[in-house]
Amino acid sequence: MAFTFQINNDVVWDYDKNLLERAEANIPALLETEVRPIRIVERIPEDQRANDFExxxxxxxxxxxxxxxxxxxxxxxLDLGDHYVGQFSVxxxxxxxxxxxxxxxxLKFAEVPSELYADSADYDGWLSRSWIQEEYVHLDVLPATLKLPRRYSCRYVELTVIDTSPKWKASFSNPLFVAKSSVSMDQLSAVTIxxxxxxAIYNVxxxxxxDxxxxxxxxxxxxxxxxxxGDLRLQALANYYTFNDLFLAKRCLYLFGGMRTNDGKIPANVFTEPELTPDDTFLFDYSLFFVTSLFDYVEHTKDYDALENLYPIAKKAVDLALEQVDSQGRLVLTEDWPVFVDWSNDFEKSTxxxxxxxxxxxxxxxxxxxxxxxxxxxxxxxxxxxxDFSKQALFDTEQKQFIIEGTNEVNVASQVWMVLAEVFDKRTNKRIMREMMKNHFPIKGIATPYMYHHVVEALFIADCSEEAIKLMKDYWGKMIExxxxxxxxxxxxxxxxFSPYGSPILNSYCHAWSCTPAYLIGKYLLVNK
Incomplete structure (x- = not known):
């Protein structure tokens, strides 16, 4: 099953006023930092550059x-020298x-150079072009201070004069980017790596x-x-090992707990502006991640008040999911409540x-x-x-791999998630992961740090730390390169x-599900070191 836009206009929502008030009580005040460009840069001709990231x-x-x-x-x-999120004026x-x-x-705002090399007019993808960070402005009277109302996520700001007149030109000064975040690097505890x-991977x-x-x-x-x-679950884990902002984690849990369907189904995502609004998108695994995110939060904080308030919602989410499980213990997925696992459509996701x-x-x-x-x-x-069903019906003892029932397909995601679920003991899990690596490494057809995160953590769980570290360096380290x-x-x-949208200009180059090496390094490599 592939991820597609869902439109469920017949959903009836249950808004829990008490839980939403608790969520709003934990809204953080955003910290602002003034950032000024450090240099002027320029494009490299196509025949002189190795790739579009230069x-x-x-x-x-x-x-x-x-x-x-x-x-x-x-x-x-203009080059800000690093990636920031905020507002620009000049x-x-x-x-x-x-x-x-x-x-x-x-004005064009870019997180990476490839966005500057791409021509916005050429974009014809399935996501709205309104996400392109590009503004066209007319100014009738100069001098003036142009302060753009929108928020941007970028490192580079390109100023292009489309036209003035033959009699005069435009001069720019005092460019200022006001970066915003709910946390500061000053909140981090010192770590030695x-x-x-x-x-470098940890810092990025x-x-x-x-951001x-x-x-x-x-x-x-x-x-x-x-x-x-899905992103919240991973961000919260990374947060616990870095900024440890418990108020933001609590706020997000209460937002999901406070907006669900009248039968208790939890949306895959929610909007916070202009008002709190649940999206009519439902993913089977994402609904379950409310439960695991609550577990991670309570285990980390011992906040039993939050458990008291949110446990009934978690229980209902589990009960709804269990309606998809037959009497043998087999999960039966449906098209109207698909499992995400990863963007890739190259493998079957039931196992x-x-x-x-x-x-x-x-x-x-x-x-x-x-x-x-x-x-x-x-x-x-x-x-x-x-x-028991997983061991008896989904595990091929000869291949030492989990399969897709009916087709015998063997894929990376099946092995990784069964190891994360610790269906077998650590020794067997290690054999499963080594067999998977033998047949599926280097990984092909998977394009998200989201799935790579789960592969790396499964390697750590299976006592394959050297392979986990190597994969982190090969994947996240390549982005740094x-x-x-x-x-x-x-x-x-x-x-x-590669772009899932047909153009890098719509790719997100600062994305939540990509931040997890901070968690992986913190949990598996720094504890008691």
Missing amino acids: LRESEKNILSLNDYSLGRDESLI DIASVGSPMDAPLYLR EDEELK SVKTLL CMQTVFEDGPKRDRRLWL AGQAIMIYTLKRFLKLAEAYNESEKAHYQQLLNQMV LGADTFWEAFKPEDLE
Whole structure:
């Protein structure tokens, strides 16, 4: 099953006023930092650059910016020196004869150079072109301060004069970017990472997380600027090992708890502006990640008040999911409530979905114990059925791999999620992962750090730490080699031009589900070191 836009107009929503008030009580005040460009850069001709992630420093000096006046079709690219999320302003004056026509200006904001090489007019993808960070502005009178009202996610700001008149040019000065986040690098505890590659990966992971931490854990500050459950689960884990902002984690859990369908189904994502609104998109595994995210939060904080408030919602989510499980312990997925697992449509996802259900039930049982759940034995029995079915019907003892029932397909996601669910013991899990690596490494056809995260964590769980570290370095480290300041939504090492939208101009190059090396390094490599 592939991810597609869902439109469910017949959904009836239940808004829990008490839970939403608790969510709103935890809205953070955004911290603001003034950032000024550090240099002027320029494009590299196609026949001279190795890839589209390169720019070169201009001979123009950023300290003399106002000396470089621009006329028709002339431009400058300002480099902020790092990735930021916030608002931009610049002072503009006219130079030369009196201003006899308006200034027609284009501003383009880019997270990475490939967005600057792409032509917006060529975009014809399935996502709305309104996400393109590009503004066209007319200014009738100069001098003026142009302060753009929108928020941007970028490192580079390109100023292009579409037209003035032959009599005068535009001069720019005092460019200012006001960066915003709910957290600061000052909140981080000092960590010692001796491996330089891992240290760099850790630092970029932290910056990715910081830029995604706004009034909620956003999935991407460029696009979609929403709170998604799959991203929240991973962001919260990374947050616990870095900024440890418990108020933001609590806020996000209460938002999902406070907006659900009248039968208890939890949406895959929610909007917070202009008002709190649940999206009519439902993903089977994402609904379960509310349960696991609550478990992670309670385990980390011992916040039993939150458990008291949110446990009934978690229980209902589990009950709804269990309606998809037959009497043998087999998960039966349906088209109207698909499992996501990963964007890729190159593999079948039912076995991974089965494992995610098991993974969730194990954590729900721990919540149930803390809540003094009277029906705990019932859930334990259902868990045992699902585990037994997985071992007997979905595990091929000759291949030492989990399969897709009916087709015998063997894929990475099936092995990874069954190992994360710890259906077998560590010794067997290690054999499963080694067999998977033998047949499926290097990984092909998977383009998200989301799925790569789960592969790496499964390797750690299966006591394959060397392989886990190598995969982190090969995947996230490759993004750094290409100049990443923050980690990307989608990346195929074998295809640097890959975009799920048909153009890099719509890719998100700072994305929540990509920040997890900070968690992986913190949990598996720094503890007790």
